[in-house]
Amino acid sequence: MRRKLRNGKVARAGICPGAGEIAGALRQSRAAKLAGARNDRGAPVELRVDSSHSAHSPRFASIYRTCTTQTSACTASPHRLRSRPTNSTSLGATRDESPDEIDFFTRHHRAFIAIDDDTSDTEAIQPVKSITSDPQTWREAMSSDKREVWAKAATDEFTSMRDDFKVFTIEDRATVPAGATIVTSKFVWKTKRNALGEVTGHKARLVAQGNRQRDGIDFNETFAPVARFSSIRSLLALAAANGLHVHQADIDKAYLHGDLDHDIWMTAPRGFDLPSDKVLRLRRSIYGLKQAGRIWNRHIDASLRALGYTATGTDHCVYSWLDDRQCPHYIALYVDDLLMISPELAEIERVISGLDQRYGVKRLGPAEYILGIQIRRFDDGSIALSQERYIMDVLARFHFDTTTRGTTVPMTPGLSLTAIPGQGTERIRSWYLQAIGSLLYISLGTRPDIAFAVSYLARFANNPGRRHWIAVKHILRYLRATYRNELVYARGQARITGVVGYSCEESTLRSAQDLGARSEPGADLGARSEPGAPAQDLGARSEPGT
Template sequence: MVDEPKTYNQAITNENWKKAMLTEIQALQDNHTWELTELPAGKTPIGCKWVYKLKMKSDGSIERYKARLVAKGYTQQLGIDYIETFSPVARITTIRTFLAVASSRSWHVHQLDVNNAFLHGDLTEEVYMTLPPGFNTEKPNQVCRLLRSLYGLKQASRQWNEKLCTALLSIGFDQSKSDPSLFTKGKGDKFIAVLVYVDDILVTSPNISQITDLKSFLDETFSIKDLGKVGYFLGIEAVMNSSGLHLSQRKYALDILTEEGFLECKPVNTPMVPGHQLQHDDGVPLADVSKYRRLVGRLLYLTATRPDIAYTVQQLSQYIDAPTDSHLSAAHRVLRYIKSSLGQGLFYPKGVDLQLNVFSDSDWASCVDTRKSITGYCIFLGTSLISWKSKKQATVSRSSSEAEYRALATTVCEVQ
């Protein structure tokens, strides 16, 4: 297994990482990301560093070596180096709905990645940065004045999203009011939909020529990497066949088991002991709480395609402030359950009716610590499960009817 270097001095000894850094610098220069200049009086440059990442395929093999030059945005000053930072990303429910509709209608679904996406954003602020490690100039004491946004800058994601939105709107796309990351255009055979998650993009259309034309436009405007038919998106494996689309996070689940040392564990049939209720002060407090918090965080993302563990992970999430050995033991049982069902996920069949079917429920005062109730719902588009939730209610309900009404209100909000 190849290790990812932590510093520039470690990376420079490896030809693959050296080549990756040269490729990144060349991309930055071709994009006119900065200009070299003397630092004006009264200005303080922000720092930068190299970040190294191995890009893996779904089968675990190395796809490519990636070196990214990242600005130390945490040193930026509000009102001087940046103003606004917010940038939308697609909701996971929107992604599942997007794929469910496409699968039902037997549309083409392709994915693409924008090369050096954040570098395309234009900066309106005057930002100076120190020279990248390993980058030398003929004149001493020079700095980089950033003309384009750079990874690590607080406003980088916002500037890129604004640039992409402007480009899509300019060619006739309509931006969804429910989720600003979704863009649609045309009707019938001319219909095309685009879903954006930072620099990862999904495109679907009944007409492959529509997708091809959009790819050509985006490649001319930004330079993209065409990844073809959807296969591995945001850690989710998508397999399309004649009967429909199957979504799973098998590789992600394997990574969790490997990291926690549960790859050879004995599997169990349920994620939680039936009837067992966790309590806040149940057990001995953990000396190192970070391990528990990281595990629960990773399990939370696994629920993107695993509704079967949603309730259990919701229970575990209640105790991240002060976890005990009892809570950790319950989390380990989830890992043993995952071992028994690694490839389990969602299936979106072809040719089904797209009628919404919604189910809502709640318990009453089940939390022994707060006496709050838990809301649960699941929403189907035809037979495709697109949204679900298990969450503790914000206030104490004084009756089971009140708890049910709160659950219904939450469900209706999601449906709308």
């Protein structure tokens, strides 16, 4: 199959039809030079697409810029995708005629030069990474333009674990019992950003690769709860209505504070190679171990109880305490993130100081950004929640930009889909699962308007086809048009006249079994679907000792 590129060149099947787009991004003289480039053997240079990388790969050319605006002015998005229009007619085939079911070859992707030797001609075309891209391996980190920053972050992490937290000791490999599992380790790289997407630091986290652990030998129980989105929203609504303070804090290296319940050995990460006869013996819990989350949760639960707080009945990661005036104070715990809601700043300081003495706490002040949710507080005390930054990241990952046409509804009216075995490819399934996971996170956070559409499409996750993927793209187009939508909680109690009942996505405790469960006397699942149940439980469980 032959296709005509925008620059008039003819490409064979398998050659990226977006190559002309990349050449057009360069200056004309440079593009002309590349168009006729040949390697040292006289062979022409070809532009090929690397289709082996998934959409979330940091090697993809997902590009967008960051610009800041005043919160009162909505003339520009804090995170706007760079406009790169695609002209399907110039590719010699329309989207419907393309054999590619997910438009992989009709969108903009990374292209690279396929030649034997590197030359100055090829250095001009470099893959442009998304603002959300971080290295995936040690090699990527050390070959990036931030290798010195990443190297320092890795050194600080390793020495801190060894010297400050005493997480491991270096032992002779001969001391490892016969048959014991030696897990491997690696660094996970993370660029830290604030609510506006501005870089605030670079983190290298040493993790154990717990996939080699054996159940019953290296660990027993693994479950660890986290605060639900519905609980966090309920607390923020309560704070807005009553003018409560909302502050945020982060426990420093949370998982390293717990003691292990099993003997575990680990190899050193790449970049910190030990002699072949040496191995690391873990003395404390570490990120990546299957039981690490549970160990930490039990540790922080005991610390919060020592400060007088008790877990609520509805959510075991929402803690409450009543002071002498019977005023409630709340703490929502999500792994190592703390969201504190209180009428008194002195109480927030008491909690932070108590935890700081035991763990070390980063004081983040009034909450602005937590779990991918941006929090804005207005002068009148109302609170607005949005996931604008996260939504724009998702759109960039799936190649939606400012030229993408939006839509006014998340699902086509009357849409009916069926699952037909073998209708989709493995590539469609991979992209489909990634998209559904991201959309579920958005719907649970601040966008209940897409909840039904996402839930419906999630039923076909095992066997999605072309029509299912088109429906997913419809939701993405809807988010493209509405990414600035916010949930706003007003100050003051609502005025209610008469009996009013609401049942919405403020609580996501419903399931497909609710209707049946409600018909059974005393069915707990049905009872949990009653409007206002989470808020009622927060109040009911605020009694001392409950």
